[in-house]
Amino acid sequence: MSVRLVWLGQSGFLIEAEGLRILVDPFVSDYEGRLIPAPPLDLVADGIDWLLVTHEHLDHLDLPFVELLAARSPAVQVVLPAPVAADVMLPIAADRVHGVTAGERVELGGLSVLAVPAVHKISVDEEYSSDRFLGFVLECPQTTIYHAGDTILTDELFGDLRGLRADVCLLPVNGRDWFREQAGLVGNLDGREAVALAVELGARLLVPMHWDAFAGNTVDPETVVSEARRADAPLHVTVLHRLLPLDLP
Numbered sequence: 716m717s718v719r720l721v722w723l724g725q726s727g728f729l730i731e732a733e734g735l736r737i738l739v740d741p742f743v744s745d746y747e748g749r750l751i752p753a754p755p756l757d758l759v760a761d762g763i764d765w766l767l768v769t770h771e772h773l774d775h776l777d778l779p780f781v782e783l784l785a786a787r788s789p790a791v792q793v794v795l796p797a798p799v800a801a802d803v804m805l806p807i808a809a810d811r812v813h814g815v816t817a818g819e820r821v822e823l824g825g826l827s828v829l830a831v832p833a834v835h836k837i838s839v840d841e842e843y844s845s846d847r848f849l850g851f852v853l854e855c856p857q858t859t860i861y862h863a864g865d866t867i868l869t870d871e872l873f874g875d876l877r878g879l880r881a882d883v884c885l886l887p888v889n890g891r892d893w894f895r896e897q898a899g900l901v902g903n904l905d906g907r908e909a910v911a912l913a914v915e916l917g918a919r920l921l922v923p924m925h926w927d928a929f930a931g932n933t934v935d936p937e938t939v940v941s942e943a944r945r946a947d948a949p950l951h952v953t954v955l956h957r958l959l960p961l962d963l964p
Contacts, residue, residue: 718855718963721758722955724751725774725928726887728862729759732855733825739767739851739862739885743780746773748929754958756783763788765823768795769864770835770848771803774928782806794821794828798847817849817875826855832875833866836901843867858882858963861916865901865925867891868908877915883963884913887925889934900932906939907946914948920963921952 719731727741743753743760760783768776776799784791785806792811795803800814813821817832833848850863861881866872886909889895891902903925904912913921921943923936936954943952955961 718858718860720860720883720922720955720961720963721959722922722924722957722961723754723759724957726769726862726864726885726925727754727759728885728924730853730860732853735764735823735825736762737765737767737823737853738763738784740769740775740864741766741780742774742777742928743783744773744777750930750933751928751957756787758958760784760787763791765828766791766793767828767851767853767862768793768799769833769850769862770796771799771837772865775864776803778803778805794830794851796830796847796849815849817845826853828853831861831879832872833864834869834872835865835867835903839896839899839901843869845872852879852881860963861885861918863887863904863912865903867903868912873912873915876912879916881913881916881918883920883922884909884916884918885922885924886912888923888936888939889926889932895932898931900929906934906942909939910942910946910948910950910952913950914946918950921950922955923952 721729725742730737797814815830829852831850835848853860860883862885887903890905
């Protein structure tokens with residue numbers, strides 16, 4: 716059975732596998748400065764089994780949408796970083812909210828998700844942190860998908876991730892620079908770093924994400940393709956179109 720991947724824009728994905736519909740970091744609500752259209756609610760709010768949230772920024776933990784999701788998919792369960800779960804009131808029964816830390820695994824029914832570290836900031840004035848930020852490795856019977864959330868690379872993180880293997884890497888590629896930080900924007904991997912990380916994890920496919928949603932925080936994802944070509948990387952880089960499904964063999 717194939718795994719279906721639908722990019723919703725920014726870092727949001729719908730993953731369909733083993734009869735489950737899994738959302739990761741859906742960004743649906745209308746916020747000032749948003750550049751991309753919201754995905755249709757019948758796609759992202761109905762019949763959802765699991766919601767995976769990497770961290771608390773509004774384009775990853777979209778609280779108004781979570782309230783709508785809970786009403787339209789009343790059996791939905793949520794996985795998110797434990798410190799965030801302790802601080803945020805969700806309109807979902809406590810026994811269906813799973814606060815996790817890096818290294819913990821949650822069985823979703825037919826597949827599992829492993830929480831892994833990520834290194835990010837709440838704001839540009841904060842220190843880089845890993846306790847409130849996660850990535851997720853979704854372990855399907857035929858393929859493994861790594862969603863990095865928001866992250867930069869550090870020596871420690873690279874070491875923590877080195878033992879992982881992922882067939883598909885969903886990586887943020889908007890980069891970080893002085894101009895973004897002056898605008899209060901916290902950056903991520905750039906194209907070169909994303910390619911290097913995907914190669915280290917043995918990926919056959921790299922999907923760039925987090926490059927399209929906000930003015931001043933966009934990049935051309937074709938730069939990632941160029942970086943892979945320059946490095947002669949043994950993987951494919953696929954720039955997805957929003958809402959166009961990709962079936963993974």
